Amino acid sequence: MGWLGDVLKRNSELEWLFDLDLVDETTHRSYLKKMALETCINFIGRTISQSDFRIMKNNTRQRNDWDYLLNVRPNTDQSAADFWQKFIYTLIDENEVLVILTDNNDLLIADSFTRDEYAVYPDVFRDVTVKDYTFQRTFRMDEVLYITYNNEKLTKFMDGMFKDYGDLFSRMLEVSLRKNQIRGTVGIDSTQALDDKSQTKLQNFIDKLFTSFRKNSIALVPKLKGFEYNEVSKGEDNGQSLEELSKLKRSLIDDVANILGIPNALIHGELAEYDTSIKAYVRFCIGPIIKKIQNELNAKLLEKQEYLNGHRIEVFGLTEKDLIEQAEAVDKLVASGAFTRNEVRVLFGKERSDNAGLDEFVITKNYQSASATKGGENE
Template structure:
């Protein structure tokens, strides 16, 4: 029995190698999908304008400058808000604090201390290499949450399946296109250890030449013969199938975040409809989270009730020229004034008193009752 096991030990080792081969997880596929979706959403929101409304007009003050131009010494507003959104996607929450010089800073790490009745606090707030010694109360910071539950477990669950499938297809494709060869060595050469060592060095040079050069010539040696066996063919998985798996995972992540897949891939069919849905159901809810948090922290209750509040004008996918005919109908019918229309398209109120009046330029007339029975007596 022992002889049988000893005789087949090499065969058993080969089987063990196959069993212990670890399937590649391909973490870069996961990173690319999340980065693509997060940056797409971040770039969209970073183009918004943050405005301070006071009554029926807008004012430009220090807060307006911080939100739209330079939140802190090291970031522009577009970079700042794109970072906020990407952090929301990755970490499910984002903490923004205001330093003593009124700079708005994004915390890289912090500890959230939640309480049932008392006000929450944030301790161990760290920005780059600096950690604040003090704790911040909830009313002193902007604390944004993306979802009730973190998106990470969902993405990790998807990636567990897609990453395994992607790794298997990629490894299969590599084996399909692998160059394989055999080496025949005469018995007399095989007995000489010095000659074998030289031949091994020669074989290593051949493999390196195949990997680095398009054309490699193998010189024949006495007692040594190299035969190449191509592993090509039409079997196995194709590169298109690898791309399908990658795009499939990207599409699942996009759907979880709320980004229309057609917009992400640059499809032109129904682009206006898809953009409208993206703005309505994904961008605007996120902007409302930021607006509500800003209104509750930047202004007091009395200020807000007096009409001072934060408003956010998102990027428009339609220009005024696209809306010109509809605007003309609304004003010419007398239904709205010019300033009411300006407010709806996120423009400041005009000081011209004519834009506060109603006009009817079409032939709209009230129906008059008709007289029956011929001439009046």
């Protein structure tokens, strides 16, 4: 580059600007991928972490060790809310999650493991690692909780999409920086002799001038004879560029949310379509995950005969309807004689009452047959 290279070496800021304008280099903006995944997966994780796991026997909740592990303290280092949030994050991000029960009755989520699959025998998990500890023993499928989410690891599935978004975001960011860049020219009297000492002083003055303009909203500099500074570009309004960057990030989150079944309006906090969005979210996103967890708990924590005898592990949480908002519907269900009051309590996520009267069907007079009513001319 000759003389231009010498000039750029003396001014590191100009060298960076030169490379930015002319060198075709993009970064894959890995934080975009992290942002989209964290936003969407943690949204689901926070929802599941509010669930209440109930061990039911003869329609009565059992308060035992499993109830404590699932709802209060699964292990010595995590609360139930933290445990289930990490459980969901691992399940969706890695497409599978393995939970083991230690000899100390702690539920631990494996960070890595190797699965040996068999056709007619239970699969075996070995090299199970939690944090920095690797278990020397193996775990059979019937000894662990193991759930898969989909057919392919989410991050692997979306790697191509994230790369394209990263390239586009990098290019848009560079354009925005160039639009807001301050450019100027410095002129000096060419009749003055510039030795090495004078060049160094001049360069230092130019660097201080540039720094003053760049860091301060108001900058005053002395006007020197034989030295002129002219600003040729004060930067353009980059509001539109920033808006485009925001739209791109929002679009990326929307794509991930669509894959996971989260309504876009809900994840962005738009209240205009809240009721519709929450219903779709519960039915098509949270419901299937809760069903997977509930099936696995019933299969691994209960014997076959216990399940056939009516024992259940049920998961209650966001999937339940709000009792206050549905008060009128509750009244209709009971008053029509379609449900007992205890059955309605179960439908709305509440425990059954010991009051035997709540197991009786009641009906209001308005629902009786016409022949059963008396009054008017028939009296």
